[in-house]
Amino acid sequence: MTPHFSDLLVAFETHSVARIRAILDAGFDLSVVIDGKAPINYLIEMYFRSDRFPECLRLLLERGAILDDPKIEAILLDDPIALDAAVARDPSLLAHRTSMRCAFTPLIGATLLHVAAEYGHLKVAQRLLELGVNVDDSAAVDAFGLNGHTPLFHTVNANGNRSLPVMRLLLDAGASPTILLPGITWGQGFDWETTCLDVTPISYAQLGLLPQMHRTELDTYANIKLLLRAAGRVVPALPNVPNRYLGER
The missing domain is CATH 1.25.40.20 (Ankyrin repeat-containing domain)
Incomplete structure (x- = not known):
């Protein structure tokens, strides 16, 4: 080495x-x-x-x-001033698609907003929305019909719940919490790769309870409650969170 x-x-x-x-x-x-x-x-x-x-x-x-892909530099730096300068030089940047290896929700054929959502970069996410990007743009679909997710999916079970502020931002901007996808390949290419089938943002959030995802019950169900409310659904009581049985093991 x-x-x-x-x-x-x-x-x-x-x-x-x-x-x-x-x-x-x-x-x-x-x-x-x-x-x-x-x-x-x-x-x-x-x-x-x-x-x-x-x-x-x-x-x-x-x-x-x-x-x-130098075009995503301002997004990865969470730098809205640099983003404005880049868009001023090239307005087509707002429609740019990128593909990059990602430890969690795939970034293949992803928009700038997908990248901002994945990294929990609130400042550039907010600026992108102000500049008029579509909050529900879809990423690429693979040969099996999987993925094609919106930026919201990157936020609902993020590592350490880092993307919660971006999730709130996207929901406030009208992101749909009820989109149903055939599936998402989470962690594609990594040892923890998992194919998640028939997912909505709500069910994808709950998959944070899988052992390979390492998300906490409290964060998971707090996110689910937010998504349910955004979907206009009744939030159940959820009296056994965190799960008593698991706590006893």
């Missing part, structure tokens, strides 16, 4: 800007390709989500790293 790369992965996994900077200062070459991927893609594909991600990414870009 390239010297310092294992240390860099740990820094990526924790979004430690200081550790990343120290490794780069020690001479790590961001242009090196490791197992077919540039180091910047290891950061982007990492399952951890936090407010420190944009700062980590910005540091890599400042040190010469290059995105596979």
